[in-house]
Amino acid sequence: MTIYNFLLKLTGSGILASFIQSLLPLFVFILPFALFAVLLERKVSAHMQDRLGPMRVGYHGILQTVADILKLIQKEDITPTDTDKPLFNIAPILVFAGSYAVFAAIPFSSAFIGTNISLGLFYIVAVSSLVVAGILMAGWASNNKYSLLGAMRSAAQIVSYEIPTIMVILTIVMVSGTLNLNTLSEMQTGHFWNWYILGGPGAGLSKFLLIPFMVIGFIIIYTSTLAEVNRTPFDIPEAESELVAGYHTEYSGMKFAMFFLAEYANMFAVSAIVVAIFFGGFQSPIGYLGNTLGIHWLIPIEQFFWFTMKGMFFVFVQMWLRWTLPRLRVDQLMAVCWKYMIPIAFVNLIIIGLITYI
Amino acid sequence: MKQYLGNVINALMTILIGMKVTFKHLFVPAVTIQYPTVKPELPERERNRLYVNMDDCIGCDQCARACPVDCIEIETVKSLPTEDLGKTSNGKRKALWVTKFNIDIGKCCFCQLCVFPCPTECIYMTDVYEFSEYERNNLVYNFITLTPQEVEEKKSNYAKFEEEKAAQKAAAAKKAAEEKAAAAAKKESEEKSASTKPNEETTIAKKDAAGNPQSGEKKEES
Numbered sequence: 001m002t003i004y005n006f007l008l009k010l011t012g013s014g015i016l017a018s019f020i021q022s023l024l025p026l027f028v029f030i031l032p033f034a035l036f037a038v039l040l041e042r043k044v045s046a047h048m049q050d051r052l053g054p055m056r057v058g059y060h061g062i063l064q065t066v067a068d069i070l071k072l073i074q075k076e077d078i079t080p081t082d083t084d085k086p087l088f089n090i091a092p093i094l095v096f097a098g099s100y101a102v103f104a105a106i107p108f109s110s111a112f113i114g115t116n117i118s119l120g121l122f123y124i125v126a127v128s129s130l131v132v133a134g135i136l137m138a139g140w141a142s143n144n145k146y147s148l149l150g151a152m153r154s155a156a157q158i159v160s161y162e163i164p165t166i167m168v169i170l171t172i173v174m175v176s177g178t179l180n181l182n183t184l185s186e187m188q189t190g191h192f193w194n195w196y197i198l199g200g201p202g203a204g205l206s207k208f209l210l211i212p213f214m215v216i217g218f219i220i221i222y223t224s225t226l227a228e229v230n231r232t233p234f235d236i237p238e239a240e241s242e243l244v245a246g247y248h249t250e251y252s253g254m255k256f257a258m259f260f261l262a263e264y265a266n267m268f269a270v271s272a273i274v275v276a277i278f279f280g281g282f283q284s285p286i287g288y289l290g291n292t293l294g295i296h297w298l299i300p301i302e303q304f305f306w307f308t309m310k311g312m313f314f315v316f317v318q319m320w321l322r323w324t325l326p327r328l329r330v331d332q333l334m335a336v337c338w339k340y341m342i343p344i345a346f347v348n349l350i351i352i353g354l355i356t357y358i
Numbered sequence: 359m360k361q362y363l364g365n366v367i368n369a370l371m372t373i374l375i376g377m378k379v380t381f382k383h384l385f386v387p388a389v390t391i392q393y394p395t396v397k398p399e400l401p402e403r404e405r406n407r408l409y410v411n412m413d414d415c416i417g418c419d420q421c422a423r424a425c426p427v428d429c430i431e432i433e434t435v436k437s438l439p440t441e442d443l444g445k446t447s448n449g450k451r452k453a454l455w456v457t458k459f460n461i462d463i464g465k466c467c468f469c470q471l472c473v474f475p476c477p478t479e480c481i482y483m484t485d486v487y488e489f490s491e492y493e494r495n496n497l498v499y500n501f502i503t504l505t506p507q508e509v510e511e512k513k514s515n516y517a518k519f520e521e522e523k524a525a526q527k528a529a530a531a532k533k534a535a536e537e538k539a540a541a542a543a544k545k546e547s548e549e550k551s552a553s554t555k556p557n558e559e560t561t562i563a564k565k566d567a568a569g570n571p572q573s574g575e576k577k578e579e580s
Binding site: 044046047048049050051052320321324340344 | 362365366370373376377379380381383384385386387388389390392
């Protein structure tokens with residue numbers, strides 16, 4: 001039984017059930033995740049630099065982000081006088097809406113997917129581009145040269161790096177024959193050797209031939225999605241040492257918190273896409289405890305656990321990369337995208353197409 | 359083409375090397391000291407807040423003179439001969455009441471130059487380093503053990519003693535002058551009349567020490 005059916009039974013109204021279901025990822029997942037991820041980010045960065053990070057609020061600082069959020073809520077919401085007020089106020093909402101809309105098509109477990117649409121991957125690629133509009137809006141409306149520069153860089157970067165992302169998604173669509181993330185996850189059921197990173201389900205020569213090209217595809221999509229969420233080493237839009245904070249320089253209080261939340265929601269969203277198409281989605285790598293014990297209601301919970309764990313792992317790798325690599329220059333950024341990732345992704349697409357044709 | 363693929367592989371390999379380094383550092387114990395709750399162990403000769411052990415201070419003013427920024431202010435009052443101030447721990451006799459011993463730690467440059475001249479080793483650097491204040495005046499430390507009343511008492515005592523001493527001195531000087539005058543007068547009178555009484559008079563004057571009017575009377579009598 002899916003969560004939607006359960007809610008339908010509970011409320012007796014399809015509209016109400018859909019409404020509640022659409023709010024679930026926000027309140028059950030994104031907000032707690034953002035709280036946790038900010039803390040994780042600070043702890044990971046601290047320990048990688050041989051520091052301790054926040055230690056005062058709660059045991060080893062676990063309540064630090066809660067305290068930070070409380071502080072942000074109390075802050076004055078400043079709108080600078082020379083800003084374009086409607087755009088300035090819409091921008092953070094648009095950015096957050098863009099990253100939140102992605103969660104609608106992400107399958108958290110077999111019992112919970114926002115909308116099980118057949119064009120899931122296409123929808124995600126399309127709707128995540130809304131973020132660019134929000135960022136440009138924020139940068140332009142702020143009437144601040146640093147914000148504008150950051151927004152311009154961000155737009156250039158996101159638009160460029162969408163191409164390799166889409167190329168790699170295309171290879172997966174070619175191999176699997178579906179755009180539906182739920183079906184894609186279901187196809188990778190069984191054990192971890194059925195994941196697309198290891199050639200996908202089924203046996204035979206083509207599976208083993210696919211493995212190296214799938215790894216290349218994974219590296220490309222992971223790098224390009226890293227660039228799409230503006231994280232180090234691709235953080236030139238918010239380069240602290242050059243532009244004060246990029247497009248959200250002029251924002252304060254809750255509007256700033258919206259950008260912050262969107263950033264962390266995006267981090268998980270791109271990790272979730274990578275997990276869903278290459279690492280079996282919500283499927284467990286080692287089989288389900290619910291199956292062996294015969295408790296069938298445990299399986300969706302386990303699936304949620306596995307999905308979250310895989311997603312968190314890739315979020316951790318993003319943080320790991322952040323504290324390892326220095327920032328790229330603008331020309332290097334474009335060179336990586338246009339001279340390396342797009343040609344390689346294209347060749348990869350052709351080779352995988354040939355292999356699947358065989 | 360070879361260079362192109364070499365670049366790709368080089369980039370990936372160097373990123374992996376960097377990631378290995380940072381991953382190792384995840385498990386390196388943090389160097390952070392949780393400061394207010396855990397305090398770092400200071401070196402043996404650290405120089406922090408000054409302290410003066412007033413039991414040993416003899417008020418010699420050597421620390422104040424050594425101070426390059428003049429942050430030590432000392433005032434002393436001599437003790438009366440009847441008072442016993444005790445001895446310092448290394449056996450020096452204390453002879454001065456220290457009525458003012460202020461150290462303006464806000465001025466202090468922590469050079470430790472005041473510590474070495476001290477003959478009784480009563481001024482020294484401690485390991486206390488947390489002494490920030492909201493008021494600048496609170497950084498002037500007062501080390502004297504006497505209460506303000508006692509300070510006044512000591513000062514007035516000494517002033518009285520000085521006055522008495524000055525009075526004695528004046529009396530003695532006056533007497534000497536009188537004696538001189540008397541002697542001169544007698545000489546004159548002796549020369550004039552050659553009378554024989556000066557010895558008796560001088561002995562009487564010596565007997566009462568502070569008896570100015572008496573001696574005056576006697577002089578008049580004479």
